[in-house]
Amino acid sequence: xxxxxxxxxxxxxxxxxxxxxxxxxxxxxxxxxxxxxxxxxxxxxxxxxxxxxxxxxxxxxxxxxxxxxxxxxxxxxxxxxxxxxxxxxxxxxxxxxxxxxxxxxxxxxxxxxxxxxxxxxxxxxxxxxxxxxxxxxxxxxxxxxxxxxxxxxxxxxxxxxxxxxxxxxxxxxxxxxxxxxxxxxxxxxxxxxxxxxxxxxxxxx
Amino acid sequence: xxxxxxxxxxxxxxxxxxxxxxxxxxxxxxxxxxxxxxxxxxxxxxxxxxxxxxxxxxxxxxxxxxxxxxxxxxxxxxxxxxxxxxxxxxxxxxxxxxxxxxxxxxxxxxxxxxxxxx
Ligand SMILES: Nc1nc2c(ncn2[C@@H]2O[C@H](COP(=O)(O)OP(=O)(O)O)[C@@H](O)[C@H]2O)c(=O)[nH]1
Ligand SMILES: [Mg+2]
Numbered sequence: 001x002x003x004x005x006x007x008x009x010x011x012x013x014x015x016x017x018x019x020x021x022x023x024x025x026x027x028x029x030x031x032x033x034x035x036x037x038x039x040x041x042x043x044x045x046x047x048x049x050x051x052x053x054x055x056x057x058x059x060x061x062x063x064x065x066x067x068x069x070x071x072x073x074x075x076x077x078x079x080x081x082x083x084x085x086x087x088x089x090x091x092x093x094x095x096x097x098x099x100x101x102x103x104x105x106x107x108x109x110x111x112x113x114x115x116x117x118x119x120x121x122x123x124x125x126x127x128x129x130x131x132x133x134x135x136x137x138x139x140x141x142x143x144x145x146x147x148x149x150x151x152x153x154x155x156x157x158x159x160x161x162x163x164x165x166x167x168x169x170x171x172x173x174x175x176x177x178x179x180x181x182x183x184x185x186x187x188x189x190x191x192x193x194x195x196x197x198x199x200x201x202x203x204x205x
Numbered sequence: 206x207x208x209x210x211x212x213x214x215x216x217x218x219x220x221x222x223x224x225x226x227x228x229x230x231x232x233x234x235x236x237x238x239x240x241x242x243x244x245x246x247x248x249x250x251x252x253x254x255x256x257x258x259x260x261x262x263x264x265x266x267x268x269x270x271x272x273x274x275x276x277x278x279x280x281x282x283x284x285x286x287x288x289x290x291x292x293x294x295x296x297x298x299x300x301x302x303x304x305x306x307x308x309x310x311x312x313x314x315x316x317x318x319x320x321x322x323x
């Protein structure tokens with residue numbers, strides 16, 4: 001990506017004045033798996049960056065002085081957005097799956113509709129932790145496999161499901177994060193899944 | 206993974222912007238949409254003025270944080286100041302906030318419809 005444009009003042013595209021409902025979907029995955037690429041390919045704005053800091057008193061212990069110190073956890077994430085209609089806007093967050101991120105889940109991502117776990121089959125280990133934490137937070141998710149051109153393994157979705165010990169209720173989908181239609185399909189797969197879950201929940205008294 | 210040595214987490218800057226406060230009003234969700242109810246005025250803290258300027262149109266909390274290059278917590282504190290004095294209004298998300306409860310199927314249908322029509 002050329003960085004020349006980042007020097008320009010940002011030209012913000014404001015939301016419609018009638019916008020009233022913001023929704024969240026989180027894309028989780030290891031470094032380099034294609035989160036930002038996916039956000040960029042479906043977002044109506046260039047992905048923006050922000051971060052959260054959390055100061056935990058007494059977490060780190062300064063061993064040389066033997067005193068408890070304050071430690072600051074910083075988590076950076078990027079996001080894009082899709083105006084679904086005049087009133088409703090969907091925000092997509094690309095978030096790292098590493099440990100310190102999950103400390104901030106409740107403060108940042110409670111109320112998230114659901115999550116996409118983005119997987120690179122060459123580094124499947126990165127996905128374990130994210131899946132475990134999403135299950136812990138009871139956030140519904142789908143698994144999207146971002147197929148890189150130089151990935152020679154070509155595991156099938158079924159092989160990946162087994163490798164990740166995923167229940168058959170978790171939808172899986174292949175994608176190319178660089179392609180807008182493919183990114184849209186990932187989101188539709190997730191929301192379809194959520195819709196089915198909501199219908200099932202509404203049907204139980 | 207590289208970490209910037211001085212993130213916006215620079216404690217001195219955060220302290221100055223928030224007047225030393227560290228507890229934020231977490232009723233501001235990342236996607237709560239903020240709307241200004243007045244113009245920025247001379248003499249206002251610059252961050253407050255920038256927020257009022259940005260939020261002439263509805264703007265999500267997370268977008269304000271990105272524009273101001275400040276952590277979410279700090280932005281929540283600043284928004285709390287503006288809300289308390291009636292200078293902004295907040296349009297909170299209607300999706301369920303509690304853990305493990307799904308939004309209603311009608312909302313999800315609306316989302317599906319929006320995505321399919323992109
Ligand atoms: N060949 C290929 N490259 C991709 C794909 N998705 C992402 N990339 C590239 O992989 C690199 C890392 O992607 P990025 O979106 O920054 O990953 P992130 O760390 O998860 O946000 C970038 O150079 C992308 O252009 C893909 O589907 N196929
Ligand atoms: Mg990224």
